[in-house]
Amino acid sequence: MRETSRRHTAKDKSIGFVPTMGALHDGHLSLIRRAKDENDIVAASVFVNPIQFGADEDFDRYPRDIEGDREKLEKSGADVLFIPEAKMIYTDGFSTHVHVDALSDKLCGAFRPGHFDGVATVVCKLFNIVRPTRAYFGQKDFQQTVVIRRITEDLNIGVDIVVCPTVREYDGLAMSSRNAYLSPEERKSAGAIYRALQAAAAILKSGSGTVSESVSAMKSVLSAEPLISEIQYSGIYDPLTLAEAVDAGKEKLIAAAVKIGRTRLIDNILV
Numbered sequence: 001m002r003e004t005s006r007r008h009t010a011k012d013k014s015i016g017f018v019p020t021m022g023a024l025h026d027g028h029l030s031l032i033r034r035a036k037d038e039n040d041i042v043a044a045s046v047f048v049n050p051i052q053f054g055a056d057e058d059f060d061r062y063p064r065d066i067e068g069d070r071e072k073l074e075k076s077g078a079d080v081l082f083i084p085e086a087k088m089i090y091t092d093g094f095s096t097h098v099h100v101d102a103l104s105d106k107l108c109g110a111f112r113p114g115h116f117d118g119v120a121t122v123v124c125k126l127f128n129i130v131r132p133t134r135a136y137f138g139q140k141d142f143q144q145t146v147v148i149r150r151i152t153e154d155l156n157i158g159v160d161i162v163v164c165p166t167v168r169e170y171d172g173l174a175m176s177s178r179n180a181y182l183s184p185e186e187r188k189s190a191g192a193i194y195r196a197l198q199a200a201a202a203i204l205k206s207g208s209g210t211v212s213e214s215v216s217a218m219k220s221v222l223s224a225e226p227l228i229s230e231i232q233y234s235g236i237y238d239p240l241t242l243a244e245a246v247d248a249g250k251e252k253l254i255a256a257a258v259k260i261g262r263t264r265l266i267d268n269i270l271v
Ligand code: AMP
Pocket: 019, 020, 021, 022, 026, 027, 028, 030, 031, 136, 137, 138, 139, 140, 141, 164, 165, 166, 167, 168, 174, 175, 176, 177
């Protein structure tokens, strides 16, 4: 990967990089296409990063489909596919981790301790290996984009971070590799997540509603869905600090994380 990257950079080619965990869907491919529009060369990685999963999470059963991924990437115009092995990324004696204060413990971080350290560490490693000009991330994982922007700035990484819109299914459900875990009934009820975000957005956008009315509207849509077994968080936040918002006005992040059966799903919109 290093050699390949060096070869292109020596010819003054820009490299757009799309890191993924594979089991690719149209959300991932939208990032590839955007990278293709904006760069000479597009590199994608597929790596299910063990250190960003908790002990009781789905690392072992995370969907894997390297042959399907390869085909989709080729069709979407990716030039380079990097598939490192965990033992090459985490060599014996590995002991350096990247931790982002404050942002890492909020929202998803409160329910997935250590998750964002795992993400920050692997993204730094991948950036150091691939040395891209730009890197592309989905808004779907909003907190991840905030953490990555932070490390890029704090550690002078010199990669432009591009955040791309969330690609959704017909009923608004954000595309996710984890949607494959859902039974047909669960899949139907998962549409409530986006409906809840929209209900909150409608109140905020109307100008007459408060933040707490908007949060209540979101919670009542989620609570009405019997297959949602747990609402981990659902609220309105400052998109820069991820702190809970108190007043309406200015840009807001509306975000939720729920469990449907064993499957944890997240989504967000900016208003
Ligand atoms: P993952 O394979 O889940 O780690 O995702 C790899 C990249 O694809 C991340 O930057 C995600 O935010 C992005 N992504 C995942 N789902 C979507 C989606 N539905 N729309 C846009 N980007 C997405």
